[in-house]
Amino acid sequence: MSPARKRNLVIYIVGGVLMITLPLFAVWMGSIVSGSEGTVISDELQFFRNALLVASAVAAVLLLVLYWHFQQLLSEYLQEKRKVEEKLETYSARLTSYIESPEYVSIFSLDRDMCYTGFNSLHQKEMRLYFHAHAEEGAYIVDLLPQEVRERTVRNFKRALNGEHFSVTSLYNHRYYTQIFNPVYDDHDNVVGLTSNVFDVTDRIQAEQELENYKDQLEELVRQRTAQLEEQSEFFQKIIDNLPNLIFVRDAQSKYVLVNQAMADSFGLKIEEFIGRTIAETHQNAEDAEKFAAEDVEILANNKTVEEESLHKYPDGSEKWLFLSKRRMQIGAEKYLLGVHNDITNLKQTEFKLLEANHELQQTLNRLRATQMRLIESEKMASLGQLTAGLAHEINNPINYVAGNIGPIRRDLGELKEFLISLNNNHHEQSPAVETQNFELLFDELDSLLEGVNEGADRVKTLMNDLNTFSLPEGAKKVYCDVNDSLKSTINLVRHHLKDRIRLELDFGELPDILCNPQQLSQVFLNILNNAIQAITHEGVITVKTKRKDGHVVIELSDTGHGISKEHINKIFDPFFTTKEVGEGTGLGLSISYRIIEEHKGKIEVYSAPGKGARFRIFLPLGSDS
Template sequence: MRVVEQTDDVVMITDPAGIIEYVNAAFERETGYRRAEVIGQSSRILHSGVQDAGFYKKMWDTISSGHSFRALMVNRRKNGELFYEEKTITPLRDSNNVITHYLSTSKDVTERRRLDEQMQQSEKLASIGQLAAGVAHEINNPVGYISSNIATLTRYLDGIFRLLNAYEEAENAIGDSALRERLHALKQEVDLAFLRDDIRALIDESSEGVARVKKIVQDLKDFSRQEEAEWQMADVHKGLESTLNIVHNELKYKAEVVREYADLPLVECIPSQLNQVFLNLLVNAAQAIDHHGVIHVRSGMDGAWCWVEVEDNGKGIPPEHINRLFEPFFTTKPVGKGTGLGLSISYGIVQKHGGRIEVDSEVGRGSRFRVWLPLRQPGSATAEAGEGQ
């Protein structure tokens, strides 16, 4: 038993009905419960609600039939925090081969899961970057010659319209009245005045479309530019605009986006990581709005700090959830609808930048997330240069 008390693995023993009879010291450290609080309690005291009834039915069917059960589970600590653990439950038998107890051993893998999720996010962004580079390579040539052809077509049409204007000026000089009437009737039939205006409008729209394609590709590259995943001086507003374009389809049916930008200097940061923060905040804001609403995106400065905030007029966050928003795996969404990692990862990114995130929310009125960032990173070359001036 001394070995069990000294191991870092969580050990719990229950009777066949799941009533706790023993826990080791690691259980107390991991869950926050004292032994006296859980002995005699059902093991359900740790349930998080993430696993559904079907999961537990499978678990009980397995162990009650005499087989070990292994699974990755999300459980809840005494303070309400969720944590991941790799758990094994083994039936214990007496000399008559009757199950008398269940031995549960587990390891906390929350941090490992968080790092895995961050790695997956990085790999996902890297994949998007590779895709964007490939798309850009493939479409740059056709977009280039379409753009060039539109410009050439515009020059040709300008010449044709000048020629038509000259013909119209010479029309009255035609002595044959029957010919003049036919020309006049033909102009009415083809509606020449309308064609002049509409052709120019079609060309302008085509030019705008080509420019939009170029911008979308560039925004994808700016958003996920992993080859520049290092500290650099960057325009935060450019990152915001790239991210807003990426999530345009997510936002356009849910909210009007109102920009209120201040005049910000370049900020020392890792742009692709900050874009991930902006992405999470914008998507969360859209998902908080049940019908069509408004999302305000603002920026400002205070001394050596700048801030960016995203405010929505959605359903808001209950007060009891505010302090748990940045916990790994915490989510107010239905099971299967959210991982609870978006804000946790965002919090880690902002901390890495030496910043902080402030939250202000009221149920029924909406939420505001403000990201504070230092303009320069402490100890960096740019910060030291600034101090020397």
């Protein structure tokens, strides 16, 4: 009940007592007045009595009102009491639930005499299980504990009853338990008892012990690993210190984080004097330092590689050629620049010697090329020598044909001259018809003779052109031409050697122009055709075919001669190899032919067997434009 309601209830009770007392007092006064016989009652007394009676009546009414109001207050009080009791029951149930809900926590409370005032079911169960004791309210807990834990437990209870909050962890029956002690205070802050929570922490303690052991093991492992890393670092440093290469590592700020002994020696510094210093602090040349720092930035940003040679001057005054390779090296999120200098002094010295030797070799090569040109030209001359007799016959025929026609032409021209003179002098005795007929016959004969002269001259011209094409200098440039034209020119040069015993079969396909040296190809064709002619001792056939196939121009020259033996077929392209008698050949024809085809990026193949002739196949690339 609230304080205001308590105050109103007291006022109502006092007022009710007064209202009951006043009527009784009025009645008592009336009895006194009416009991006094013969007594004259004064008007004042009579008025007072009547006033009391009126007051008593009013008091009675008020009393009824107060009684009704008191009944209302009482009803409200009872309702409020029921609500409070319900709340108390709810709070009690919640408290019991709170005490019982942690199934792994033993909870109990004691008064100042260490007697039970409450406990949960787990505490009761554990007291029965571990101490064979029955916990109940009002029981003295010390009597329920084993003798070996009483003294320690009583000491802890007294600490709590003295107002101390604390917890204790102890080992009992191979299990670890933590007990929390809390003093209980009344409204005046006096300790009236204590509460205690006990819970099994064996798993946690064991885990902590294992963690501690693991921590010790981990610390030992860390110490071992640290020692190993230090050993490895020292081992690695010794390895790079024993390398002749100059090795360094710089970070993104161009500061050295690692160098080997060779690198330190090249600057006349100690390794520890390098670490942590920038390029500007280690390099005396400011321009070089600025250049290297800029290269570092670009390498780290774009992951590019820089390689360069330089002549490095050592502190002792010696100089060495170094080849530097710088590249980016990333470890996690950090980027570093790795640089390695290789001593290439011996290589540079060798390079200088090689350059000098190469110069001498180039001069020798030039001399060899000049010699080779002379050999090729001599081979041409040898080939031309073989053609000389036949060419003389080929040239003499048309020249004799021309020379034989010159006399008749002169005679006819003389007759024509006399005829014209006679016409001019008008001394002609013959009839006009006869003179005209003789004139026509004369011109017909002259036309015939001149055609013979022209044919002979053309034959000589063609033969000389072919011979001139073949005999052009070796150094002629490559031009675009038709291979068929070179073949035809070459065949014209050897045709007189065929005579009547060798039949020539030609099958020229349509070919595109290719980039080549016509004179060199003509020499190849001439060498193969000459060999074919010489291989046919009696009658036979030489076949020449050309075609386009698989990006190549293919030239096939075959004969029906005596063929090439197995022991010779692999040597025919060797320089100076020949099966002819001494003085009949140089042995350079097919060797030179093989080189010429190679220079044209082509290839030459030969198929032969004794008694079955030989077939040469030449492949020349068409080129990108064909």
